[in-house]
Amino acid sequence: ADDLGARFVSLDTERDVARIVGAIDGDEFVIDVARLDGDAKSDMARRDFTINAMAVPLHKSSLTRSEILDPHGGRKDLRERTIRAVQEDVFRRDPVRMMRAVRLAAVLGFEIDSDTRDLIRQSSTSIVSSSPERVREELLATLAARGARDSIRLMDNLGLLSVLIPEIDASRGVTQPKAHHYYDVFNHLVEAVGFVELLLDSEPNGGIVQEMMPRFDGMTEYFSSYATDMHSRLTLLKLAGLLHDIGKPATKSIERSGRMRFFEHSTVGEEMAKVVLRRMRFGRSGISMIGTMIRHHLRPRQMAARNEMPTNRAIHRYFRDVGNVALDTLYLNMADFLAAKGPDLTRDDMARGSKVISHILKVGQNIEDIIKPRRSHPRVLLDGNDIMREFGLSPGPKIGDVLSVVGEAEATGKVNTIEEAVRLATQYLESEDGCA
DSSP states (O other): OTTTTTTTEEEETTTTTTEEEOOOOOTTEEEEEOOOOOSSHHHHHSSSBBGGGGBBOOOOOOOOGSSSTTTHHHHHHHHHHHOOBBTHHHHOOOOOHHHHHHHHHHHHOOOOOOOHHHHHHHHHHGGGGGGGHHHHHHHHHHOOOOOOOHHHHHHHHHHHHHHHOOOGGGGGEEEEETTTTTSHHHHOOOOOOOHHHHHOOOOOOOOOHHHOOOOOOHHHHHHEEEETEEEHHHHHEEEEEEEHTTTHHEEEEEEETTEEEEEEEEHHHHHHHHHHHHHHTTHHHHHHHHHHHHHHGGGTTSSTTTTTTOOHHHHHHHHHHHHGGHHHHHHHHHHHHHHHHHGGGHHHHHHHHHHHHHHHHHHHEEEEEEHHHHHSOOOOOHHHHHHHHHHHHOOOOOHHHHHHHHHHHHHTSSSSHHHHHHHHHHHHSSSSOOOO
């Protein structure tokens, strides 16, 4: 790793498995390495899949086919795009290989052969004995690949999803209001992953979603940028899509009128998701980002009455409160909206759903244009010292309240001078809410 100027990551100290991550001329590469145990043939017999159980002598610059060591038919499976276990005990020896099978199927576009699928189903519960960090990395690598929705379906079919995220089982068969939702909660969650991808990471397909979706400058670069632990914002957004309504089963109620409600499901879902993420040993940053997205995923469409647009003030507060995942949460909201419509989505639905998000993006970017120059300047209109000196106040929560009010007005262009800021602060402090 040092010779390549790359990053070294230990994946399994017991088995001496590691990963080297780096880039050459802008092209990223990942190399997984493991200790050789015995001779080449015995080592290959302990490999996971036939396509990974081939070897060549490194001292030769050219090779004939006969010099390729392929005792398990890996070349044939490569041609046939098949993932096949080398031996029946392959998952007993390392349960994480079950997730690797799903990941390889996603990344390579291969199929897992039927016997290997059966082996995974028989062994699925054993994955809880594996390193949570390794399981997490395989899950995120699977979500990072295109076709994440189908990969989640495959994980579910193989019995892996329920073992990794048992909290999700409660969502199966949980009905939602037919007027607003095509799917039950479980299928809505899975479809939301697909719509995140359709919005942000799909090949052009000529559909109305890609044609009419809201966009912003630098969107592709933004979602492909690393968010935490070498994983992109898009990957974390897909995971947020899978978990965003996980709190609905626990909060479902039916009123006397027959109306179905899910009070506080976003808040409950945030806490449930954090339990899942901590179990998988996510870092604080990743947990915070996904949790914040889930907590606020309904907010973009709750900032104004139906058929109206949010005010600049509401949009400023949204960007202030949601912070570094404000843009991500807009697209989680959009994916949630699309998954609710499902196959019933119409062009009018898409236009209505896009209009709100597009407006928030436009105003939000205008706000950022106002904020950025002042952030680069060492002084804003009023700071805490100014407020204490001007109004004879002592340090305390009231100073922060005044700063919040003035800062919001400044960001939305309602105050532009120190005199206007002082006048607003005076009005606030003299009002009923501003008085001690």
